[in-house]
Amino acid sequence: MKLGGTKIITHTLHRKGKENDLKQDYVLLAMFASGINDNYDDSRQKLMKIAEIMNNHNPVNIMPKFGWSVSSTITATFDNIETVKQVIRELKEEDFGISIVISGLISEIKNVLKDLNLDIHTVHFSLGGNFGRKELLPNEKILEITTMCGHHTVSPQSISSYVELIKRGKMTLEKAAEKLTRPCVCGIVNTSRVLKILNSLVKEYKS
Amino acid sequence: MEIKADVCNGCGQCVIVCPVQAIKMVQKKAFIDKDLCVECSVCYRSADCPVNAIRMKKLKWPREIRIPFSNVITTHKITGIAGRGTEEMKTNDVTNRYHFGEFGVSIELGRPGLGTRLGNIELFTTKFAEIGVIYEEKSPVTALIIDGKGHINEEIKNERVLSAIIEFKIPTEKLARILKVIREIENEIDTVFSVGIVSRIEENNTDEIINQLSQLGFDVRPNAKINIGLGKP
Numbered sequence: 001m002k003l004g005g006t007k008i009i010t011h012t013l014h015r016k017g018k019e020n021d022l023k024q025d026y027v028l029l030a031m032f033a034s035g036i037n038d039n040y041d042d043s044r045q046k047l048m049k050i051a052e053i054m055n056n057h058n059p060v061n062i063m064p065k066f067g068w069s070v071s072s073t074i075t076a077t078f079d080n081i082e083t084v085k086q087v088i089r090e091l092k093e094e095d096f097g098i099s100i101v102i103s104g105l106i107s108e109i110k111n112v113l114k115d116l117n118l119d120i121h122t123v124h125f126s127l128g129g130n131f132g133r134k135e136l137l138p139n140e141k142i143l144e145i146t147t148m149c150g151h152h153t154v155s156p157q158s159i160s161s162y163v164e165l166i167k168r169g170k171m172t173l174e175k176a177a178e179k180l181t182r183p184c185v186c187g188i189v190n191t192s193r194v195l196k197i198l199n200s201l202v203k204e205y206k207s
Numbered sequence: 208m209e210i211k212a213d214v215c216n217g218c219g220q221c222v223i224v225c226p227v228q229a230i231k232m233v234q235k236k237a238f239i240d241k242d243l244c245v246e247c248s249v250c251y252r253s254a255d256c257p258v259n260a261i262r263m264k265k266l267k268w269p270r271e272i273r274i275p276f277s278n279v280i281t282t283h284k285i286t287g288i289a290g291r292g293t294e295e296m297k298t299n300d301v302t303n304r305y306h307f308g309e310f311g312v313s314i315e316l317g318r319p320g321l322g323t324r325l326g327n328i329e330l331f332t333t334k335f336a337e338i339g340v341i342y343e344e345k346s347p348v349t350a351l352i353i354d355g356k357g358h359i360n361e362e363i364k365n366e367r368v369l370s371a372i373i374e375f376k377i378p379t380e381k382l383a384r385i386l387k388v389i390r391e392i393e394n395e396i397d398t399v400f401s402v403g404i405v406s407r408i409e410e411n412n413t414d415e416i417i418n419q420l421s422q423l424g425f426d427v428r429p430n431a432k433i434n435i436g437l438g439k440p
């Protein structure tokens with residue numbers, strides 16, 4: 001994949017899925033406040049250290065390493081809340097002073113914060129459903145995958161096409177999940193969740 | 208974007224990865240519908256074109272405005288960051304952009320996945336002008352608004368982009384009027400949009416805001432973005 005070095009902002013609100021599926025889908029984001037945090041000499045070092053901490057906890061996806069040295073943001077995706085808790089505990093202890101945002105189930109995140117004696121500062125709520133010409137959208141399962149990249153770089157027809165190839169034995173589930181993850185440069189597509197959804201789509205096609 | 212017809216071998220990989228279905232096969236060659244193409248460059252980056260037939264062309268005004276609203280790896284001149292959004296609540300523990308007694312509102316036109324003409328922005332901004340909102344000054348959409356009545360530059364209205372986010376804040380008492388406008392426009396617009404509400408939270412009490420939105424006829428999804436207050440100025 002060709003990619004120029006630049007600052008990358010991510011886009012993790014409005015991810016689709018039932019509550020049970022979202023229990024396996026959390027995105028952590030660290031971000032400089034422009035003109036404030038990035039005025040300090042050690043800011044880049046701090047952001048790199050945050051990236052290393054996230055990476056040490058085996059995320060299912062993370063922003064590519066070359067982005068760590070140029071981006072104002074670091075993002076990583078995890079498939080369970082317990083790991084999120086461990087990462088947040090470490091970030092709290094290190095006290096970097098960089099903003100941290102968790103995207104995921106409100107109820108689960110609140111439990112984590114309570115255990116770690118932290119408070120919610122600000123929430124960005126997603127109003128339910130979509131608005132406008134909803135009839136033009138693909139089905140919910142497809143949207144569960146495409147909305148994992150908030151910039152919508154994952155195309156709906158690539159999912160249908162890969163499901164067809166998997167069904168005919170011409171592509172593995174893992175290869176399809178990898179190909180669907182690649183267009184998202186932020187590292188916020190949850191690869192293990194994509195695998196599960198693909199698997200259920202293949203079963204639906206077969207039945 | 209451009210696909211060199213004399214180089215294309217007709218494999219169709221770019222057709223599959225295009226997020227807005229702007230690439231079609233015509234006489235066994237991939238062809239980009241220039242009107243539908245939002246200039247996101249996903250085909251260039253992710254199609255693995257075996258013959259390097261996909262090129263990024265230098266664009267002229269007004270078409271060039273499609274790029275920053277569609278191509279995630281392009282940095283906006285206004286925000287200084289890549290992508291369509293701003294820091295919004297992500298750094299609110301440092302910037303204090305949103306205070307108690309205020310709501311932030313984000314309306315993302317074209318999301319999820321359908322894209323939008325920039326002219327759709329005016330459907331909202333002309334009505335918000337009557338209510339009075341404080342636009343996020345670093346938002347690329349705010350830069351398109353040319354007067355106090357919420358109009359945008361005529362030249363760019365037909366330009367198609369992957370999405371455009373209207374970001375602003377209001378005192379809490381204006382929320383009901385804003386949501387009423389959103390419901391009205393739902394029936395007029397030719398694409399989809401997603402809506403987010405930003406709020407400071409006291410003592411981890413998210414239920415109060417969720418109940419307030421529910422009383423106004425809007426469900427809140429169980430997942431959200433939560434700033435956990437570790438940032439410092």
